[in-house]
Amino acid sequence: MTLIRIPQIWSASENQITAETLYWNRRRFIKTLIGAGIGASILPLAGCDSSNSAVGKSASQTALEASLDLPKITNLTQNPAFTKVQRPITEEKLAGQYNNFYEYGGTKKIWLNAQKLPTENWKVEVTGLVNNPQTYDIDELKQKFPLEERVYRFRCVEAWSMVLPWIGFPMKKLIEAVEPTSKAKYVRFTSFYDPEITTGPGFHIGSLPWPYQEGLRIEEMANELAFFAVGIYGHDLPKQHGAPLRMVIPWKYGFKGAKSIVKIEFLDSQPATYWNTIDSREYDFEANVNPNKPHPRWSQATEKFISKGPGLSWDIKETLAYNGYGEYVGHLYS
Numbered sequence: 001m002t003l004i005r006i007p008q009i010w011s012a013s014e015n016q017i018t019a020e021t022l023y024w025n026r027r028r029f030i031k032t033l034i035g036a037g038i039g040a041s042i043l044p045l046a047g048c049d050s051s052n053s054a055v056g057k058s059a060s061q062t063a064l065e066a067s068l069d070l071p072k073i074t075n076l077t078q079n080p081a082f083t084k085v086q087r088p089i090t091e092e093k094l095a096g097q098y099n100n101f102y103e104y105g106g107t108k109k110i111w112l113n114a115q116k117l118p119t120e121n122w123k124v125e126v127t128g129l130v131n132n133p134q135t136y137d138i139d140e141l142k143q144k145f146p147l148e149e150r151v152y153r154f155r156c157v158e159a160w161s162m163v164l165p166w167i168g169f170p171m172k173k174l175i176e177a178v179e180p181t182s183k184a185k186y187v188r189f190t191s192f193y194d195p196e197i198t199t200g201p202g203f204h205i206g207s208l209p210w211p212y213q214e215g216l217r218i219e220e221m222a223n224e225l226a227f228f229a230v231g232i233y234g235h236d237l238p239k240q241h242g243a244p245l246r247m248v249i250p251w252k253y254g255f256k257g258a259k260s261i262v263k264i265e266f267l268d269s270q271p272a273t274y275w276n277t278i279d280s281r282e283y284d285f286e287a288n289v290n291p292n293k294p295h296p297r298w299s300q301a302t303e304k305f306i307s308k309g310p311g312l313s314w315d316i317k318e319t320l321a322y323n324g325y326g327e328y329v330g331h332l333y334s
């Protein structure tokens with residue numbers, strides 16, 4: 001965000017990163033054709049960017065579909081309070097190829113690079129000011145807490161939005177399980193980070209406050225809406241969306257929802273967080289969606305609602321206070 005001097009997010013030519021695997025697949029493909037004797041006529045392809053050429057497109061479509069083709073989650077209920085909102089659900093393939101996950105790069109097109117995230121044997125440590133600290137295995141978490149599907153509006157601080165059908169469980173269920181002590185006032189959430197793996201080009205510079213961390217007041221975490229997602233669109237969470245466990249805080253800007261959580265700590269004071277540490281003026285700790293409070297570099301009065309493909313397009317909509325969830329959370333801030 002800060003580091004990329006924003007508006008380029010909206011430019012159509014936002015295809016800087018040709019992910020390595022795609023690049024190598026294309027090279028191999030071309031070599032094969034040359035070997036078969038038809039090389040000369042297709043050589044110009046080598047100068048094309050993958051996303052625009054017919055060859056690259058199908059390779060990348062196949063890889064995208066593979067990244068979304070995950071085990072279905074069947075043991076779930078639909079929460080009747082959250083089956084729909086006034087806007088249509090964003091198409092799965094759009095949501096799955098337009099992401100923020102800076103560990104894997106500084107553009108929206110990190111979905112392929114994010115496939116490097118190692119999700120095997122995932123553990124989540126819950127610790128700090130609690131009577132009952134736990135280290136959960138991800139399958140154990142999915143068994144222990146009844147799963148439900150919730151359709152929520154999603155609003156990024158960069159003024160784009162989607163509607164996403166998450167699967168997971170309310171954060172308050174975890175609070176009940178670990179029993180915070182009366183000293184616990186805040187909660188810190190930490191994302192997976194391994195500098196050997198999470199190498200977004202340019203995002204590796206020592207001054208960035210990795211790992212990605214976020215925080216909530218404990219009353220915010222206990223709110224009915226605060227959610228841990230383990231799935232989306234009926235199946236397990238794709239890596240680009242923050243597999244296998246990510247935060248969903250629908251009344252706050254998207255950056256509050258840390259992905260690929262490995263640690264949850266109950267604390268007595270407000271923790272430092274990733275974007276707030278980088279620039280507290282642009283990314284305040286509370287970060288509630290608010291049409292009347294402009295970001296220092298752009299208005300938040302409207303948003304670009306992304307819902308229908310195939311290409312990236314959007315409808316301009318008015319931003320809703322608390323992203324439309326004031327009736328649930330307004331009392332937390334009065």
Ligand SMILES: Nc1nc2c(c(=O)[nH]1)N[C@H]1C(S)=C(S)[C@@H](COP(=O)(O)O)O[C@H]1N2
Nearest residue numbers: 099100101102156191212241254255257259
């Ligand atoms: N670990 C981690 N979590 C993160 C981010 C990130 O860069 N790293 N980006 C945040 C931002 S700015 C947004 S808008 C959402 C994007 O979620 P999505 O890609 O699943 O739509 O993830 C949030 N969680």
Ligand SMILES: [Mo]
Nearest residue numbers: 156157254255
């Ligand atoms: Mo965001």
